[in-house]
Amino acid sequence: QKEVEQNSGPLSVPEGAIASLNCTYSDRVSQSFFWYRQYSGKSPELIMSIYSNGDKEDGRFTAQLNKASQYVSLLIRDSQPSDSATYLCAVIGNTGFQKLVFGTGTRLLVSP
Amino acid sequence: DGGITQSPKYLFRKEGQNVTLSCEQNLNHDAMYWYRQDPGQGLRLIYYSQIVNDFQKGDIAEGYSVSREKKESFPLTVTSAQKNPTAFYLCASRGGPKNIQYFGAGTRLSVL
Numbered sequence: 001q002k003e004v005e006q007n008s009g010p011l012s013v014p015e016g017a018i019a020s021l022n023c024t025y026s027d028r029v030s031q032s033f034f035w036y037r038q039y040s041g042k043s044p045e046l047i048m049s050i051y052s053n054g055d056k057e058d059g060r061f062t063a064q065l066n067k068a069s070q071y072v073s074l075l076i077r078d079s080q081p082s083d084s085a086t087y088l089c090a091v092i093g094n095t096g097f098q099k100l101v102f103g104t105g106t107r108l109l110v111s112p
Numbered sequence: 113d114g115g116i117t118q119s120p121k122y123l124f125r126k127e128g129q130n131v132t133l134s135c136e137q138n139l140n141h142d143a144m145y146w147y148r149q150d151p152g153q154g155l156r157l158i159y160y161s162q163i164v165n166d167f168q169k170g171d172i173a174e175g176y177s178v179s180r181e182k183k184e185s186f187p188l189t190v191t192s193a194q195k196n197p198t199a200f201y202l203c204a205s206r207g208g209p210k211n212i213q214y215f216g217a218g219t220r221l222s223v224l
Binding site: 032034036041042043044045046049051088090092099100102103104105 | 145153154155157160170200202206210211212213214215216217218
């Protein structure tokens with residue numbers, strides 16, 4: 001079992017719709033969770049971080065964390081063609097020095 | 113501007129040649145990382161360093177070497193032992209109160 005799992009996609013949504021990206025993780029002691037966006041040929045950029053159960057909203061983005069079920073999701077409201085990218089979920093534990101563990105990413109395609 | 117600077121942006125390696133990729137950060141982060149990304153693939157960890165003068169192998173360290181003589185700098189050498197070096201190389205650093213990891217713009221390495 002992979003430590004962080006994401007559906008590779010592509011996830012196709014029409015412009016204006018809500019895109020829902022999901023991620024599950026295996027390490028129960030994980031405490032910090034991140035979503036990165038990576039455009040083709042570019043480096044990943046952080047778009048959201050979440051540390052406690054519940055929802056965290058930032059503009060059109062909402063991160064949702066459920067530690068009991070070991071999943072974290074990212075919702076993108078009013079999706080735009082410029083949101084088309086690969087979204088990487090990353091997780092870090094809470095014991096000593098922990099490397100950030102990345103999922104392989106979900107490719108999102110937003111059609112005009 | 114604060115951030116992570118990778119150079120060069122593009123690099124070409126000849127058969128049997130060692131090449132060095134530069135990574136400099138001014139974020140005052142203790143931890144630094146090197147990742148390799150192949151087309152359509154996820155991030156694979158090559159080496160990481162938690163502190164000056166200390167570094168550890170990641171998942172795919174064979175054919176690579178690093179040094180960490182200064183907090184700001186973490187250069188990666190791709191040696192002639194790495195038989196398939198063509199990839200996108202990403203340097204990252206992590207730190208601060210929220211333990212956020214940031215990426216440089218990347219170096220694209222090709223073989224002549």
